[in-house]
Amino acid sequence: xxxxxxxxxxxxxxxxxxxxxxxxxxxxxxxxxxxxxxxxxxxxxxxxxxxxxxxxxxxxxxxxxxxxxxxxxxxxxxxxxxxxxxxxxxxxxxxxxxxxxxxxxxxxxxxxxxxxxxxxxxxxxxxxxxxxxxxxxxxxxxxxxxxxxxxxxxxxxxxxxxxxxxxxxxxxxxxxxxxxxxxxxxxxxxxxxxxxxxxxxxxxxxxxxxxxxxxxxxxxxxxxxxxxxxxxxxxxxxxxxxxxxxxxxxxxxxxxxxxxxxxxxxxxxxxxxxxxxxxxxxxxxxxxxxxxxxxxxxxxxxxxxxxxxxxxxxxxxxxxxxxxxxxxxxxxxxxxxxxxxxxxxxxxxxxxxxxxxxxxxxxxxxxxxxxxxxxxxxxxxxxxxxxxxxxxxxxxxxxxxxxxxxxxxxxxxxxxxxxxxxxxxxxxxxxxxxxxxxxxxxxxxxxxxxxxxxxxxxxxxxxxxxxxxxxxxxxxxxxxxxxxxxxxxxxxxxxxxxxxxxxxxxxxxxxxxxxxxxxxxxxxxxxxxxxxxx
Numbered sequence: 001x002x003x004x005x006x007x008x009x010x011x012x013x014x015x016x017x018x019x020x021x022x023x024x025x026x027x028x029x030x031x032x033x034x035x036x037x038x039x040x041x042x043x044x045x046x047x048x049x050x051x052x053x054x055x056x057x058x059x060x061x062x063x064x065x066x067x068x069x070x071x072x073x074x075x076x077x078x079x080x081x082x083x084x085x086x087x088x089x090x091x092x093x094x095x096x097x098x099x100x101x102x103x104x105x106x107x108x109x110x111x112x113x114x115x116x117x118x119x120x121x122x123x124x125x126x127x128x129x130x131x132x133x134x135x136x137x138x139x140x141x142x143x144x145x146x147x148x149x150x151x152x153x154x155x156x157x158x159x160x161x162x163x164x165x166x167x168x169x170x171x172x173x174x175x176x177x178x179x180x181x182x183x184x185x186x187x188x189x190x191x192x193x194x195x196x197x198x199x200x201x202x203x204x205x206x207x208x209x210x211x212x213x214x215x216x217x218x219x220x221x222x223x224x225x226x227x228x229x230x231x232x233x234x235x236x237x238x239x240x241x242x243x244x245x246x247x248x249x250x251x252x253x254x255x256x257x258x259x260x261x262x263x264x265x266x267x268x269x270x271x272x273x274x275x276x277x278x279x280x281x282x283x284x285x286x287x288x289x290x291x292x293x294x295x296x297x298x299x300x301x302x303x304x305x306x307x308x309x310x311x312x313x314x315x316x317x318x319x320x321x322x323x324x325x326x327x328x329x330x331x332x333x334x335x336x337x338x339x340x341x342x343x344x345x346x347x348x349x350x351x352x353x354x355x356x357x358x359x360x361x362x363x364x365x366x367x368x369x370x371x372x373x374x375x376x377x378x379x380x381x382x383x384x385x386x387x388x389x390x391x392x393x394x395x396x397x398x399x400x401x402x403x404x405x406x407x408x409x410x411x412x413x414x415x416x417x418x419x420x421x422x423x424x425x426x427x428x429x430x431x432x433x434x435x436x437x438x439x440x441x442x443x444x445x446x447x448x449x450x451x452x453x454x455x456x457x458x459x460x461x462x463x464x465x466x467x468x469x470x471x472x473x474x475x476x477x478x479x480x481x482x483x484x485x486x487x488x489x490x491x492x493x494x495x496x497x498x499x500x501x502x503x504x505x506x507x508x509x510x511x512x513x514x515x516x517x518x519x520x521x522x523x524x525x526x527x528x529x530x531x532x533x534x
Contacts (some may be wrong), residue, residue: 034109038091039098049119050089050101050110053174053301075101083123083130084301085174090116111296126302133305137166140312144319151323155206157199158322161281162308162315164199165288168192169308172292173301184237189292190248191233196285196311197259198226200278204266211270218262225255249293256286277318284311363438365415366422374437374445378502381449385492393456393489395446396505397425397463400482400517402442409476417481418442420472428466429459445505453489453522460485460520468518484512485520 040046077089089110093099103109114122141162148159170176171189201223205215232248263279284307295301361373369377385392399421406414425436425444439445446463448456464483471478486509490501504523512521 034103036101036103036109037098038093038101038113040093040095043095045095046093047116048091048093049114049116050091051112051114051119051298052087052089052110053084053295053298080123081175083126083173084298086298112298122298126298129302130305133309137305137309137312140309140316141166144312144316147316147319147323151319154319154322155203157202157206158315158318161196161199161203162312164192164196165285165308165311168196168288168292169304172295172304187233187236187248190252191230191237193252193285193289193292194226194229194233194255197256198223198230200259200282200285201226204263204278207274218265222255222258222262225258229255249289253286253289253293256282256289260286273321274318277314277321280314281311281318284308284314366418366438368422368426368444369435369437371437371440374435374439374447377435377437377447379498381447382492382498382501384449385490386494389491390450391452391489391491392501393448393451393453393487394501394505395448395456395460395463395520396439396486396488396502396509397444397446398484398509398513399442400484400513402481405479405481409474409479413474413476413479416474417472417479420474421467421481421483424466425463428463434459451489453487456487456489457520457522460487464518464520482518484509484517486510486512486523487520488523 038048075089075091077087080086080088091099091101144159144162148154148156168189168191171185171192174185176185201219204219205223208215208219229248229252232251236248260279260282263275263282267275267279288304288307288311291300291304291307295304361369363370381392384390399417402414402417405417422436422438422444425446429436429446433449434451435447437445437447446459448459451459464485468480468482471480486505486507488501488504488508490504492498492501508521508523512519515521
């Protein structure tokens with residue numbers, strides 16, 4: 001008889017089991033009845049309580065109490081439902097007396113013997129533990145439910161896993177035994193436990209099909225074993241197989257062990273956080289199966305909360321990790337879908353930027369490039385000349401007597417003259433690399449990359465002829481315009497002053513204006529001026 005005796009009393013001294021039991025063997029009576037003999041060897045009367053957990057309680061039993069004087073009475077019992085469903089039987093043993101307890105059903109024997117003080121203390125302690133555990137389990141299940149309702153891409157099997165395991169716990173501790181027969185509630189606890197393991201196999205199946213495209217044979221065998229466990233649970237519920245009550249606990253424990261080993265195997269092949277959660281849940285289910293199979297004491301019943309709480313936490317962790325992965329994949333997919341739009345927007349921005357650059361480089365009056373463009377282009381071409389050892393030329397142009405045009409006809413006519421002259425400059429140049437820019441006021445500059453002095457003088461003649469070939473038509477009549485030009489050329493070196501070429505052209509222009517205007521002068525090559533070293 002599996003009797004666990006707790007002999008703690010209000011005194012510090014702990015009683016020995018041999019002081020209470022006359023014999024630890026049960027005497028078999030007719031029709032398989034059992035007798036438990038207890039003796040009080042002390043000089044005081046003691047009150048003890050026999051307890052039986054919920055899953056061991058079936059129909060009310062005929063329990064007979066026989067004392068030494070031959071008195072036979074029926075032993076009454078009471079029931080408590082928190083922290084678990086528990087049947088209590090109080091015993092009053094006189095000093096140096098023994099009693100005999102007769103149980104008509106050998107399968108419904110008591111499992112623990114307590115002193116009243118110690119039982120009260122332990123029940124209060126276990127009540128606190130149970131309240132804390134149930135609060136944590138319900139809170140996690142609510143969070144799990146809200147996550148499943150509002151998140152996308154979650155597996156319904158992972159949502160059901162902690163739910164079924166919690167339902168198995170409710171049946172195992174006897175909260176709903178008043179709704180049906182105890183053996184049916186006990187079978188339902190194993191039924192929900194099988195459903196929990198079935199949900200895990202469905203999750204593993206979906207993962208394998210996603211990675212490999214097919215389901216492994218081992219997982220198919222485990223799924224078949226779980227389905228057989230479900231059949232045995234239903235058979236126990238309907239009392240179709242009398243032996244299922246003895247086979248079912250060990251069968252489910254073996255099945256859960258196989259599922260744990262399979263999860264360990266898959267974890268060695270694919271190490272990730274989701275596989276770790278699966279393995280943890282399987283370990284908690286195996287622990288729950290073991291405790292459920294051998295939960296004859298009150299402490300064993302309370303320990304059932306731990307694997308359920310751990311499975312709920314891991315199930316919620318799994319959903320959070322899955323949500324994170326799903327959101328990451330969704331963001332990646334959305335980025336991939338938005339990539340063509342982003343590229344199109346980028347090209348539009350690049351085009352707008354180039355148009356803005358072109359717009360900022362244009363002189364709004366003449367339509368030619370402005371001084372800012374010339375400064376950038378000038379330094380770029382000097383650097384290229386030094387890098388490729390080529391010749392660069394420059395023509396500096398000034399309109400003759402343009403101030404008198406403004407004074408005689410006004411600035412609006414002067415603007416018309418500038419526009420017309422700029423147009424003739426533009427069409428006088430043939431090479432795309434040549435740049436004509438407005439340098440300031442009535443001054444213009446032509447930059448000629450990879451051009452020797454002979455080519456620069458030829459272009460100066462063309463420009464001069466293009467301007468003076470015919471008068472410029474304005475709102476105040478035709479106006480004849482001539483230009484003076486200064487031409488310079490050099491092969492730039494990195495250690496030379498960058499303003500050397502521009503200075504020579506300016507000096508040549510000054511000479512052309514001094515010599516009567518309407519002409520161009522070529523700069524005289526002087527020794528190069530080295531720029532100051534830092």
